[in-house]
Amino acid sequence: MKNLFSILFLILFSLGAQAKDGYELWLDYQPISNPQLRNEVSSLFSGVYFFGQNPTFDIVKKELAISGLKLVNQDPVFRTERLNPTKLWLGTREQLSQVLGLQQQVEIQKLDEDGYWRGPIDFQGNTYYAIIGNKPVGVLYGVFDWLKSIQTETFNLKSEKSDYPKVKLRMLNHWDNLDRTVERGYAGFSIWDWHKLPGYIDPRYIEYARANASLGINAVSLTNVNANARILTTDFMKKAKVLADLFRPYGIKVFLTARFSAPMEIGGLKTADPLDPEVISFWKKKTDEMYSFIPDFGGFLVKANSEGQPGPHEYKRTHAEGANMLADALAPHGGILIWRAFVYSHEIDEDRHKQANLEFVPLDGKFRDNVIIQVKNGAIDFQPREPFHPLFGAVKNTNLGMEFQITQEYLGQATQLVYLAPMWKEVLDTKTYSPSSNSTVAGIVDGSDSNQKLTLMAGVSNIGTDRNWTGHLMAQSNWFAFGRLAWDPYLSSEEIASEWIKMTFGQKPDSNAKIKEIMLDSHEAAVNYMTPLGLHHIMGRSHHYGPGPWVEGGRADWTSLYYHRADSLGIGFDRTDSGSNALAQYAPEIANSWSDPTQIPEKYLLWFHHLPWDYRMKSGNTLWNEIALHYDQGVKSARKMKSTWDSLEGQIDPERFSHISQLLAIQVQEAEWWRNACLLYFQTFSNRPFPSEIEKPEGDLEYYKSLDFPFAPGIRPRW
Numbered sequence: 001m002k003n004l005f006s007i008l009f010l011i012l013f014s015l016g017a018q019a020k021d022g023y024e025l026w027l028d029y030q031p032i033s034n035p036q037l038r039n040e041v042s043s044l045f046s047g048v049y050f051f052g053q054n055p056t057f058d059i060v061k062k063e064l065a066i067s068g069l070k071l072v073n074q075d076p077v078f079r080t081e082r083l084n085p086t087k088l089w090l091g092t093r094e095q096l097s098q099v100l101g102l103q104q105q106v107e108i109q110k111l112d113e114d115g116y117w118r119g120p121i122d123f124q125g126n127t128y129y130a131i132i133g134n135k136p137v138g139v140l141y142g143v144f145d146w147l148k149s150i151q152t153e154t155f156n157l158k159s160e161k162s163d164y165p166k167v168k169l170r171m172l173n174h175w176d177n178l179d180r181t182v183e184r185g186y187a188g189f190s191i192w193d194w195h196k197l198p199g200y201i202d203p204r205y206i207e208y209a210r211a212n213a214s215l216g217i218n219a220v221s222l223t224n225v226n227a228n229a230r231i232l233t234t235d236f237m238k239k240a241k242v243l244a245d246l247f248r249p250y251g252i253k254v255f256l257t258a259r260f261s262a263p264m265e266i267g268g269l270k271t272a273d274p275l276d277p278e279v280i281s282f283w284k285k286k287t288d289e290m291y292s293f294i295p296d297f298g299g300f301l302v303k304a305n306s307e308g309q310p311g312p313h314e315y316k317r318t319h320a321e322g323a324n325m326l327a328d329a330l331a332p333h334g335g336i337l338i339w340r341a342f343v344y345s346h347e348i349d350e351d352r353h354k355q356a357n358l359e360f361v362p363l364d365g366k367f368r369d370n371v372i373i374q375v376k377n378g379a380i381d382f383q384p385r386e387p388f389h390p391l392f393g394a395v396k397n398t399n400l401g402m403e404f405q406i407t408q409e410y411l412g413q414a415t416q417l418v419y420l421a422p423m424w425k426e427v428l429d430t431k432t433y434s435p436s437s438n439s440t441v442a443g444i445v446d447g448s449d450s451n452q453k454l455t456l457m458a459g460v461s462n463i464g465t466d467r468n469w470t471g472h473l474m475a476q477s478n479w480f481a482f483g484r485l486a487w488d489p490y491l492s493s494e495e496i497a498s499e500w501i502k503m504t505f506g507q508k509p510d511s512n513a514k515i516k517e518i519m520l521d522s523h524e525a526a527v528n529y530m531t532p533l534g535l536h537h538i539m540g541r542s543h544h545y546g547p548g549p550w551v552e553g554g555r556a557d558w559t560s561l562y563y564h565r566a567d568s569l570g571i572g573f574d575r576t577d578s579g580s581n582a583l584a585q586y587a588p589e590i591a592n593s594w595s596d597p598t599q600i601p602e603k604y605l606l607w608f609h610h611l612p613w614d615y616r617m618k619s620g621n622t623l624w625n626e627i628a629l630h631y632d633q634g635v636k637s638a639r640k641m642k643s644t645w646d647s648l649e650g651q652i653d654p655e656r657f658s659h660i661s662q663l664l665a666i667q668v669q670e671a672e673w674w675r676n677a678c679l680l681y682f683q684t685f686s687n688r689p690f691p692s693e694i695e696k697p698e699g700d701l702e703y704y705k706s707l708d709f710p711f712a713p714g715i716r717p718r719w
């Protein structure tokens with residue numbers, strides 16, 4: 001009988017172990033097959049010694065317990081004696097200082113406070129493998145890196161490695177509402193269960209913190225930038241405190257969004273004027289109260305005077321006056337105020353592209369030291385491809401942080417596989433020519449070109465209650481890639497993809513090469529079938545799902561016509577000096593070359609130029625034909641992604657294989673839909689036939705225009 005139970009248990013266990021639903025993310029720790037690596041790693045797990053104790057080390061212990069068993073079937077043996085037979089040493093530099101050689105001491109000291117060193121240390125005739133951080137969290141990061149090297153089979157017992165994050169604040173921004181809906185969320189509801197907090201702790205909170213820590217993400221803003229003032233009430237502070245306490249040992253600080261009109265909404269004041277003494281005192285008291293619950297509270301994130309959000313302009317005050325007032329309330333506690341540069345108004349008769357610079361450049365040098373301006377990667381809005389935001393390079397005495405969007409609002413939401421690292425890298429690697437001729441966007445963001453001390457990279461989260469966290473399993477790679485780039489913006493998209501694939505799907509060289517090919521082709525594919533050659537913001541109204549180049553009426557800068565400007569003569573937004581002259585906001589090296597349609601990279605052509613349909617492209621094709629060829633190429637690439645994936649049947653576990661295969665089938669349909677709808681629509685202006693090489697767009701335009709998606713996910717709730 002007992003045997004029967006054991007057999008049943010084994011069967012159930014192995015069935016369970018095979019069911020891959022994505023919940024484990026990249027921390028699945030699949031068994032290592034390489035015998036030498038297995039032996040080395042098991043031996044390290046067989047003797048683990050911690051120099052000291054603290055809550056972060058408790059987490060490291062848990063991670064070693066999970067990973068040891070899964071990777072090499074070895075429970076870690078935690079020893080109380082640090083010498084042989086102990087094998088693995090963990091501790092901070094200070095804790096290990098007596099045993100460290102001079103060389104290591106110097107190496108580690110050079111690292112940033114979150115950095116780590118790992119490698120062999122000879123001591124009294126034995127060699128120990130040590131993972132050392134300047135702070136306990138550095139040990140945690142070092143351990144995750146070590147585990148990654150095992151998962152990716154790159155671990156070498158004899159070599160040393162040190163690393164540290166290039167950016168100080170590596171942050172997720174959740175656009176989560178208190179009712180658990182998520183603005184632009186495509187993976188279910190918010191993982192923050194405010195209703196059950198502070199009493200109930202969902203185990204997901206821990207899994208979430210663990211995943212973030214594995215990437216070095218060290219800050220999270222829990223609430224939507226379209227903020228609800230209620231989050232600043234005492235009841236909600238108590239709830240947020242629970243999360244902050246859970247996240248602390250993982251090295252993660254909590255931030256909250258602050259609604260500028262909160263003094264009126266929850267403070268009973270008649271104004272939110274940032275220079276009003278009562279308003280100042282409201283924010284000071286609120287902030288002090290927040291710190292009484294969360295002593296290491298990160299600070300506030302604010303969206304003001306943008307898309308209807310309240311802000312200092314209501315009181316004829318500047319963004320600097322608004323931001324500084326909040327920054328002053330935070331400063332005594334060491335808090336940081338993050339103020340978004342995503343500001344534009346249809347009441348201002350200016351190209352939306354220019355508005356952030358018009359607001360912020362005159363304020364350069366006027367923000368407090370603990371203020372950082374969070375700037376989207378491009379000047380419009382997370383489009384499939386955008387040239388970098390001209391604020392990078394335009395200010396010299398203002399801290400600037402980067403805001404990327406991990407959630408795929410404009411990039412296929414949760415039905416499409418689009419690996420975003422290549423898009424982010426394109427922006428990070430671009431030369432700004434300012435403050436110096438070699439500056440890049442990455443150099444401004446990490447402070448190496450801008451000299452700013454306070455540095456930030458934020459990513460709008462794609463996380464929700466879906467079992468696999470991100471809706472589309474492959475979208476986990478975007479959470480991962482964001483974390484890796486926030487840690488080191490100089491990594492390549494390719495190496496990040498390789499790491500993620502091995503950690504997610506295991507060590508299978510053939511299938512891994514194909515998955516990588518799919519991922520690396522996916523962004524260009526999406527740009528081609530959505531918005532090639534610099535077209536932008538031509539998605540369906542409000543939900544932004546699918547094509548809507550015909551969207552017109554209402555607020556001009558929320559229509560597609562505003563952006564593509566197609567007419568019988570041509571297409572594109574003239575942002576040269578004969579048009580809005582947004583180009584003048586870039587350094588002259590860029591402005592001059594991009595003003596010339598023959599010099600600007602063609603991928604940005606229609607972003608800055610309105611050109612005739614018969615304009616000759618570098619390929620020799622007319623502009624019209626080139627647009628059509630790009631759309632068609634996008635569809636072909638999507639089909640190729642699908643067939644490449646399908647060729648992996650049998651090599652990937654059935655559950656994940658089918659999930660991705662089904663979604664890729666949808667992606668192909670959506671790519672065809674985009675191509676057909678956009679080409680049929682633009683043809684009404686170009687009045688030219690489609691080039692013979694392309695597959696003729698099917699259907700009729702009226703049909704595409706009639707499609708309606710009242711229940712598309714992620715739409716902004718209206719209160």
Ligand code: BDP
Nearest residue numbers: 183184225226342381382716
């Ligand atoms: C846009 C989204 C909108 C956000 C806004 C923002 O459509 O839902 O509120 O950005 O960043 O991309 O504030």
